Amino acid sequence: MFIQIVGGGSIGLLFAGKLAAVSDGLRCAIVARSREQRDALAQAGITVQGGGPAGLAALTPEEAAAQADKPDWLLLAVKQGDIDAAFAALIGGMLGAQTRVLCLQNGIGHLERLSASVPPSRLYAATTTEGARRLSATEVRHTGSGVTLFGRAAAETPAADGAPQAEEAEKKLVSALHSAGFDAAVSNPIHVILWNKLLVSAVINPLTAILGVTNGQLPQLPHAEELMRTLHAEASAVMRACGYEPAPDAWERLLDVCRRTADNRSSMLRDIEEGRATEIDWIVGELLREAEARGEAVPALRTIYRLVKALEARPAPRE
Structure with missing residues (x-):
């Protein structure tokens, strides 16, 4: 082959x-x-x-x-x-x-x-x-x-x-x-699995990029777990509005990914650190478009989208 x-x-x-x-x-x-x-x-x-x-x-x-x-x-x-x-x-x-x-x-x-x-x-x-x-x-x-x-x-x-x-x-x-x-x-x-993966990516990737931490550090930060739950709940609501049901253990799966990839610096975090454009438009941005089309309110997702876009536009530090 x-x-x-x-x-x-x-x-x-x-x-x-x-x-x-x-x-x-x-x-x-x-x-x-x-x-x-x-x-x-x-x-x-x-x-x-x-x-x-x-x-x-x-x-x-x-x-x-x-x-x-x-x-x-x-x-x-x-x-x-x-x-x-x-x-x-x-x-x-x-x-x-x-x-x-x-x-x-x-x-x-x-x-x-x-x-x-x-x-x-x-x-x-x-x-x-x-x-x-x-x-x-x-x-x-x-x-x-x-x-x-x-x-x-x-x-x-x-x-x-x-x-x-x-x-x-x-x-x-x-x-x-x-x-x-x-x-x-x-x-x-595969589509339900794709959506369940999107629930993970939409929480871990932007938050690690904004906070500058590894996947394993994210749920250990004060207040971070509450924010993770809010983002997960909003993304889950969009998933349901699109006709797909999140896995019963979707939240536990997200935490398991953090544990199993504890030392990993997400691709979005590395993009921000290296001054590259991120995939925020194709992860959270797609969720925002689906939410708008279906009348779902997703204020937390919209906020982290704007924060990552602001980080993308941040001038490079002077040497």
């Missing part, structure tokens, strides 16, 4: 590095957004801290689209803000007749953009609670083990090559992820 990972950030490097270390008939390649990272990965491979470097093919998106050798699975590990119409079209050029696309983004809204270039029967969504921190262009630290669940983004659409073939492809990907040391499973339909 041939798996291609698009994106050289923390999650992309983690999945690519661990999959590349599997020697059981699995081929793995990584697609980096910049030529500089592509060259570094081609020369040094990927090192998941604590292990040796794993060699793999490295390409740019344009090179991946041009090559005749197409993957069985394409794991999309870029940020949601990168998935515009042009990038979605580029992803479409990377696909072969049997390629399936697995999206590892945190929020919602990206599947609709990708569906213009990816056949709905081959588009999958995933949630993962794996924690990772990129140390360099070729090195990553695995900061917390989690669970990866994935399923068809349009479960009601029959697979173009038939359900048995789709199920076989899904089983092969699960097997490859298990061989790489990931806890993974198929879950059809």
